[in-house]
Amino acid sequence: RKQDTNLPPGPKPWPVIGSLHLLGEHETPFQAFTSLSKVYGDVFSITLGTSKCVVVNNFNLIKEVLITKGADFGGRPDFIRFHKLFGGDRNNSLALCDWSSLQKTRRSIARTYCSPRFTSLQYDHVNAVGCKEVSVFLVELKKKDFSQPIELKPMILAACANMFTQYMCSTSFNYDDSDFKKVVRTFDEIFWEINQGYAVDFLPWLLPIYKGHMEKLSSWASDIRKFILARIIDEHRLSLDHNLPPRDFTDALLMHLDEDPNLNWQHIIFELEDFLGGHSAIGNLVMITLACVVKHKEVVKRIQQEVESVTGGKRLPTLFDKASMPYTEATIWETLRTASSPIVPHVATLNTEIDGYTIEKGTVIFVNNYELNVGEDYWDEPEKFKPERFLSPNGNVVKPAHFIPFSTGKRTCIGQRLVQSFSFILLTTLFQEYDIEPACDLKLRPGCVAVPPDCFKLKLTPRNK
């Protein structure tokens, strides 16, 4: 029942910590949100530290926040960690900034390169880059000793990083290059970091305790900056020809810098760093997909059959095989469903409403997509890993409307086409070339699309074709 104040109902906060303790009662905060929604309803308030928050828990309300009233909820929370990672100001970041006309410009520059349409020249380019870099990756992988479990993550990340630098900056790096290895690791540390929740996000007075941690975040950001300037931008700038169309995303950014008075050098560099950092998300998704798939021998078998029926075992798979490999594509969707990457919290930028309840300006909005991904109201046997749930009776890939792993609305993920493209090329190639088995327990953290920088190894056996 709606309360007289018309604020959404919710647990009564304790002094100082609010209701933070309630989130600790489950493995993930999203499971806690689901169980609180059973008590307080599908939209409820919760005070975390001193922050006023509201959680929305069903698809209709989530659409209201992300689409119908998307313009009212375009802000992001003001966590200190976010500032530290982006040169002292989270508005330098594309994912953690508040909505602004600058953000609109940045998204539109990125769109051509990071969201290439299926029939575009850019898509051909994504394919060419993906295939070239996966071949280099295979050569490196063949050097490994297959009698031992293999630490695959650094290699997968290096392959993804090269796909990104080649595609966005027309340059790639040697797997033995120690500066490159270090920067790939640093990006991965940041990705893991961004996927953690910390009490200090809501209790800023804990900051002194986190001083060392915050300094580490700032130093990661400055190491990345040095590498990108010295190894990518400096050369690119020297060879830029303003009379020709942009060769790549880096050219497009540099050209915009000269043409658009609202963009400055910092914006350009941060945007490039931000997008290059996207490779970590893909590397982690590939690792998570492997962890999910190798536990299910029948899934591995079906992927291998599919890739062989398409390539005849005579060539490596390409992006243009994707349409003929629905089961493999469905496997990636099923991984995204079960991993359930959280949607970055939104913030109300004005006084507004959700489902008739008052939402005050500045309220942090958590979108409980965990419920959309694993709730019994939405899926049959949600706890099971079943790629075929994404296949129609005639074998085409179908995604239910409530399945929004990349979110929806004005702040939807810009990198989703690159995710689908590069992860497909890497996974299909790996399964074509190797039988892959677990080498240890592969427990994954629910509600998280990241695995720790030092994670599980896998047993690889080259396949006799």
Ligand code: HEM
């Ligand atoms: C496993 C891979 C990925 C997943 C599951 C994922 C998912 C998401 C989600 C859920 C959001 C939040 C949208 C919202 O707040 O409503 C987001 C935002 C974003 N993603 Fe991704 N993403 C992935 C990879 C990437 C990659 C590879 C890139 C870049 C190439 C990227 C770029 C962005 C950007 C820039 C935003 C912020 C958009 C904005 O706030 O305006 N993502 N992503």
